[in-house]
Amino acid sequence: MPTIRKKGEGQYHVQIRKRGYPTQTKTFTKEVDAKRWATIIESEMERGVFVSRTEAEATLVKDVLQRFASEVLPTKRSEQSDKSRIKTLIEEFGNYRLASLNSTQIAKFRDQRLKVVGPQSVIHEINLLNRVLKTASMDWGIALPGGLPTEQVRKPIKPRGRDRRVAELEIAKILEATESLELRTIVTLAVETGMRRNEIASLVWDEIDLKNQTAHLPKTKTDVPRTVPLSRAAVKALNAFGVKEDGRVFALQAESMSQAFERACEPHRANIVGARFHDLRHEATSRLFEKGLNVMEVAAITGHKTLDMLKRYTHLRAEDLAKKIG
Missing domain, CATH: 1.10.150 (DNA polymerase; domain 1)
Structure with missing residues (x-):
């Protein structure tokens, strides 16, 4: 049974001692609150569901x-x-x-x-x-x-993912509009590999093997390292940019890449409406499927952890699918 003692004016001290549980004590200003708390705690101990609230309180x-x-x-x-x-x-x-x-x-x-x-x-x-x-x-x-x-708690409904693809002609216009060789190389890598912006920004020459056409990413968004295959176009772009023995591949930080991309899309330059840098990852993922790679192969390249996320990044054209089904 719990022990309730009155201590001073308006102080009710409760103590509950039960074998197998640490002693529980608490002080209240009202006797009714003290009795209610004691009843709850004792009931939980009897049912074997008691969890000490002391530290949480x-x-x-x-x-x-x-x-x-x-x-x-x-x-x-x-x-x-x-x-x-x-x-x-x-x-x-x-x-x-x-x-x-x-x-x-x-x-x-x-x-x-x-x-x-x-x-x-x-x-x-x-x-x-x-x-x-x-x-x-x-x-x-x-x-x-x-x-x-x-x-x-019920989570908010996720917004519908973007389905914007960056067409080949649009990419060509962006590459032509920018005077930055660095941005041209970055855009090419993004659309050829599907790498995230931060992954491209963190690339170092020591982790790139142009002979075997791979780029190793020791740190990724999902905290799972992966090695990304480089297409011939990606290797060509890196060679044209200028291979070095070590150090970071690009000087631009991730946020600066997006800003430079948006400037290249401006009306007085490439005049591309509604494109974001991250859309290049959507485009790259869709192209990998269009080349005939299966789900596991695409996920190994892009680093998507779930099929649901991979689906959000894949936007296959109906006209291309029509050609396949004949």
Whole structure:
């Protein structure tokens, strides 16, 4: 049975001792609250479902968010973007106790954020919060009595993926419009290999084997290294750019690549409407399938981890499919 003692004016101290469980104590200002808490805890112990709330009640959400940012994020490729998301989550949930965080609060956050940013951004934020809470529970020993509240919230519906393909004529116009040999080489590599922007930016000569037509990517978005085959056109472009013994292949950073690409597409240059640098990855993925490669072969080149994501990047032309079926 729980023991409830009155200590001073308006202080009710509860102690629950049961074999097999650590002693639980808590102080309340109202006797009715003390009795209610004692009944709940004792019932959970009787049913064998009790989880200590002590550390979760003593820990603020911002404490685990900040710890995750300092201990876990530096090992991730998404560190910079996730740091911004951590800041948003701290502003919203930082002063809550872990034990009090619930799905209703997260659902309210979801609905408010959807008025400011797109569904995919909200999905990233909720997924990050879920990873933080899971790390706190599994690796840091902070038990969450009600489980992960993030797993009890309906995610926003993902926006329909872009289906923009960059036609061969458009690519030719972009290559002709830019005066930068570096950008021409980057665009060629992007459409010939399907590499992500950050992967191209991180290329080093030591990881490129032109003889065997491969480029090794030790760090990728999915944290899974892969080796990408280089087409003859890609090898030719790298040779024309100027092969070096070591160092980075390109001086441009990832964001600068997109900016340079958009400038080349401007009306007074290539005059290409609605194209983004990332569309080159869509184009490259679609071309690989059109060349007859199977799903596993394409995924090995592009680095897509799931069939669903691979499908979002593949936009086969109906007229090409019509030729195949006769």
